[in-house]
Amino acid sequence: MKNDDALLREFKQGNTTVYKELIKKYKPYVYTICMSLIKNREDSEEVTQDVFVKVYYSMNQFKGKSSLKTWVYKIAYNASLSLLQKKNKSFLVYDDPHSETLEDESHHHEFLFEKSDREIKIEILKRSLKELKPIETLVLTLFYLKEQSVNEIGEITSLTNSNVRVVLHRGRNNLLKKCNSKLNSK
Amino acid sequence: MKNKIDDELFELFSEMGVSTPKDLTTEKILLKIRAVEKPEPIINPTVVFVYLFLCVALPTLAYFIIKKEVIDMKESDIISRYINSLNLDYSSSVTLMVICIYVIIFQIINLNHSRSDYNCS
Numbered sequence A: 001m002k003n004d005d006a007l008l009r010e011f012k013q014g015n016t017t018v019y020k021e022l023i024k025k026y027k028p029y030v031y032t033i034c035m036s037l038i039k040n041r042e043d044s045e046e047v048t049q050d051v052f053v054k055v056y057y058s059m060n061q062f063k064g065k066s067s068l069k070t071w072v073y074k075i076a077y078n079a080s081l082s083l084l085q086k087k088n089k090s091f092l093v094y095d096d097p098h099s100e101t102l103e104d105e106s107h108h109h110e111f112l113f114e115k116s117d118r119e120i121k122i123e124i125l126k127r128s129l130k131e132l133k134p135i136e137t138l139v140l141t142l143f144y145l146k147e148q149s150v151n152e153i154g155e156i157t158s159l160t161n162s163n164v165r166v167v168l169h170r171g172r173n174n175l176l177k178k179c180n181s182k183l184n185s186k
Numbered sequence B: 001m002k003n004k005i006d007d008e009l010f011e012l013f014s015e016m017g018v019s020t021p022k023d024l025t026t027e028k029i030l031l032k033i034r035a036v037e038k039p040e041p042i043i044n045p046t047v048v049f050v051y052l053f054l055c056v057a058l059p060t061l062a063y064f065i066i067k068k069e070v071i072d073m074k075e076s077d078i079i080s081r082y083i084n085s086l087n088l089d090y091s092s093s094v095t096l097m098v099i100c101i102y103v104i105i106f107q108i109i110n111l112n113h114s115r116s117d118y119n120c121s
Helices: A004-012 A016-038 A041-061 A068-086 A118-131 A134-145 A150-157 A161-185 B002-016 B026-037 B045-070 B078-086 B090-120
Strands: none
Touching: A004 A016, A004 A041, A004 A068, A016 A041, A016 A068, A016 A134, A016 B026, A041 A068, A041 B026, A068 A134, A068 A150, A118 A134, A118 A161, A118 B002, A134 A150, A134 A161, A134 B002, A150 A161, A161 B002, B045 B090
16 A cells, blocks of 8 residues: 555655555545544444545645655544534543542553453453543544554644643543453453 | 353344345445436426527527518517517528527537446446
8 A cells, every 4th residue: 555645746746546545545534534533434434424525625735744654544533522512412521630630540441351251251341432522532443553653643633742641541441441341340 | 250141142143143135236226326426417497497498489489580570470460579579680680590500419419428428337
């Protein structure tokens, strides 16, 4: 598969068939971003399609200030937010990220180091992620799954780096709490 | 400890991976892009009404006016009375008929053109 620069160059030269490759490459990630915010399959599918339509028509204006990946994710983030606003769902955000003192998370690690079945752990992780606040699910997904840096997450979500860190810390705490309680109830 | 937690989470998330529903195919997305490029004509009820008026009502009216000029219709005929009230003569009826026929032909050409466009894509 071609790298992003090559894809972008060929697309700008008028070879729009390379766009198929871009869709194949980013479709799972864009869908995961939409799903982590919208938490509804049908809507996430619809928004994912709209994101690729938008990216297709904006590619020629893309100036390369961020990576193509970050730019596509940002479009996915904004499209998901627009849908939530249309449906009057309070997405967000993060009440002031500094409003609570940050809890020490070290006592929630039981879930991670418990020697239980890997598949069960992953199932628990998936279910717990769905129960988190959308912004926490998104930040954790971007950080741990897509290995985006705090800077890149800030660019995508328009949060400051320190806010991203706070949301990440709080999200991790909440995730591990939920995972632990699910593991203990099994 | 924090690094260990992070490492374990990175591993779990990567094992969890990403998945997309089967319905969300690349072809479906490409079709949507094409649909935006060449949107299907939106049928506006006002336009439909105007066209129906031009293509059906006016030619019918014009036909009766012409017919009335050639063969006198009965006085009791409702259409005849209505036409009389319009005070349209033979030449204006023919003009009206020509305009209507022109609109119909124009529409047929236009429809064929947009169909061939759609087939090319």
